[in-house]
Amino acid sequence: MSSLQLPLRAGPVALLLVLCLQLGLNKALENLPRRKVLHFHLDMPRTARPNEEVSVKLELRTELRECMVVTQLRSNVRMKGHFNQKFTGCLCEDNPFTFFWDFYNTAKIAILIDVINEKDICDDISVVPNEGNQQYIVRTLFIH
Numbered sequence: 001m002s003s004l005q006l007p008l009r010a011g012p013v014a015l016l017l018v019l020c021l022q023l024g025l026n027k028a029l030e031n032l033p034r035r036k037v038l039h040f041h042l043d044m045p046r047t048a049r050p051n052e053e054v055s056v057k058l059e060l061r062t063e064l065r066e067c068m069v070v071t072q073l074r075s076n077v078r079m080k081g082h083f084n085q086k087f088t089g090c091l092c093e094d095n096p097f098t099f100f101w102d103f104y105n106t107a108k109i110a111i112l113i114d115v116i117n118e119k120d121i122c123d124d125i126s127v128v129p130n131e132g133n134q135q136y137i138v139r140t141l142f143i144h
Contacts, residue, residue, distance in 0.1 A: 035063035037132035038070075038113055047142045053102055054141060058111060061096035066127040068092075069118045072099065072111070090122035112136040 043057040062068065072087040091097060115133035118126075 035065075037064060037068075037115065037129045038062060038135045040111075040113075040135065040137055042111070042137055042139065044109065044139055044141070047144060050143055051104055053104055056101045056103070056109065058099040058101075058137075059096060060091065060099070060113060062091050062093055064127070064129070065093055067095075067122045067124055068115050068128065069121040069126050070097075071114050071116050088116070088118065088121060090126065092122075108138065108140055110136060110138045 039061050041059040043059075045054060048054045060070070067090050070089060070091045087099075089097060113135055115128055117128045
């Protein structure tokens with residue numbers, strides 16, 4: 001009988017200890033900074049003259065530790081370069097992408113980046129985040 005008393009007394013204490021550890025762990029996880037899935041930096045002039053060539057540079061990176069497959073979707077605006085083609089690649093924290101486009105007489109520019117579930121693009125396992133897996137930028141270029 002005395003051998004059963006020790007486990008019965010230790011049970012509530014152990015349960016209370018596990019509960020305190022779980023509450024402390026949840027609080028610590030809440031304080032962690034959230035990593036951005038996609039981060040854009042668009043370098044584009046605000047104004048241009050008629051028939052002037054305008055250069056646009058887009059830097060795309062992620063703060064996630066895991067790689068992901070991204071695709072840059074087509075635009076209906078005719079431009080030099082690969083903007084009118086679908087681009088698919090593996091975006092990793094240590095491997096950002098930079099896109100360059102040159103064009104004439106365009107008033108609005110829309111760039112859409114989509115994280116997709118596609119195999120054999122990344123060497124390692126790629127992830128698709130639960131949120132923030134599609135982002136876009138719309139900018140206006142004033143022609144004067």
